[in-house]
Amino acid sequence: MPTVSRHVAGVVIAFLLITCPALAGSWPQFRGPDGQGNSAETGLPLTWSTTENFAWKIAIPGSGWSSPVIEGDQVWMTYGIREGRSLHAICVSAATSRVVHDVEVFAPEKEFTIHPTNSYASPTPIISGGHVYVHFGPHGTACLTTAGSTVWTARLPHVxxxxxxxxxxxxxxxxxVPCHGTDxxxxxxxxxxTGKERWRLVHAGRCSESTPLVIPTADGDQLVCNFSERVVSVDPRTGKExxxxxxxxxxAQVPRPVFGHGLVYVSGGYFGPVVQAIKPEG
Structure with a gap:
């Protein structure tokens, strides 16, 4: 069995413990269907061990902190090997644990630096409409088909x-795609x-590690972003602030915003803890 980060293998096991009772369900993106970690599934196991409440486990060839996403029988995630010089998307059968696809999406020429607690493949993919969208920061963004072929690739430079x-x-x-660099x-x-850029919103400030959240409002959808030093709402169709x-x-905010009871909740805390409840009109 290939060498594997125990953290990655644990992610695969835990995911299957939760989803195997309901393979017809979908977990298409970071933090699930609504992007906030909620699921309508019931009757799920609450405890498990090495002998209880899991169907199977496999090792993944590399390391990656990306969450698995699922649609039907397909479980997709990303990983990196060779100090980030080989970046992959891998698909596993939820029913059998068989590796269905293992696609090298990008092969950066040089090793790149990451934080000791990070991985080379931390952004979570999206699966939708027969396609899988993967992102590896400045090293590339891509659209694959669920059959494992590449539709397009793009690079969004930032450090x-x-x-x-x-x-x-x-x-x-x-x-x-959030591109929050030091430059x-x-x-x-x-x-x-197509992967062609439709709009870009440049903003001042330092880096942020958070993922934006789309929320519905009476005036239309908003993309709420936990940026450095401020929270920003953007029209997701046009990029207008x-x-x-x-x-x-x-x-360097990490938490994704959450939305409920008519309020957006945002937290940060690099220099000091901050929790805010914000009305959708700001």
């Missing part, structure tokens, strides 16, 4: 402070069919 982190967001016909910070919206709320002298 990461800690390595790849934020996950992409799919909204209607756009794949929205530049921006959101880029790519056409999900809608409102901004200051957050203090914080950066």
């Amino acid at each position: 990461t402070g800690y390595g790849p982190s934020s996950s992409p967001v799919l909204h209607e016909d756009l794949l929205i 530049t910070c921006y959101l880029a919206a790519l056409d999900k069919k 809608l409102w901004t709320v200051a957050q203090g002298d914080n950066f």
Whole structure:
């Protein structure tokens, strides 16, 4: 069996413990169907061990902190090997544990630096409409088919402070990618069919590691972003900034915003803990 990070293998096991009772369900993106970790499934196991409540386990050839995503019988995740010089998307059968596809998506020429607690493949993929969207920070973003072929690739240059982190967001016909670097910070919206850039919103400030959240409002959808020093709402269709709320002298935020009871909840805390409840109009 190939050498594997125990953390990665544990992610695969835990995921299958939760989903095997309901393979017809879908977990298409970071933090599930609504992006907030909620599931309508019932009757799921609450405890497990090495002998209880799991169907199978396999080792993944490399390391990656990306969450698995699932649609039907397919479980997709990403990993990196050779110090990040070989970046992969892998698909496993949820029913049998058989590796269905293992695609080298990018092969950076040089080793790149990451934080000791990060991995080379931390952003979570998205599976939707027969396609899988994967993101490896500045080293590349790609669309694959669920049959394992590459549709398009794109690169969005920026220098990461800690390595790849934020996950992409799919909204209607756009794949929205956070690029929060130490040299530049921006959101880029790519056409999900072609990978062509449709809009870009450049913003000032230091790096952030958070993933934005799309929320519904009476005036239309908003993309809420936990940026350094402030929370920003953006029209996901156009990239127009809608409102901004200051957050203090914080950066490198990790938590994704959550939305409920008519409020957006955001937290940060590089220099000091901050929790905010914000109305959708800012």
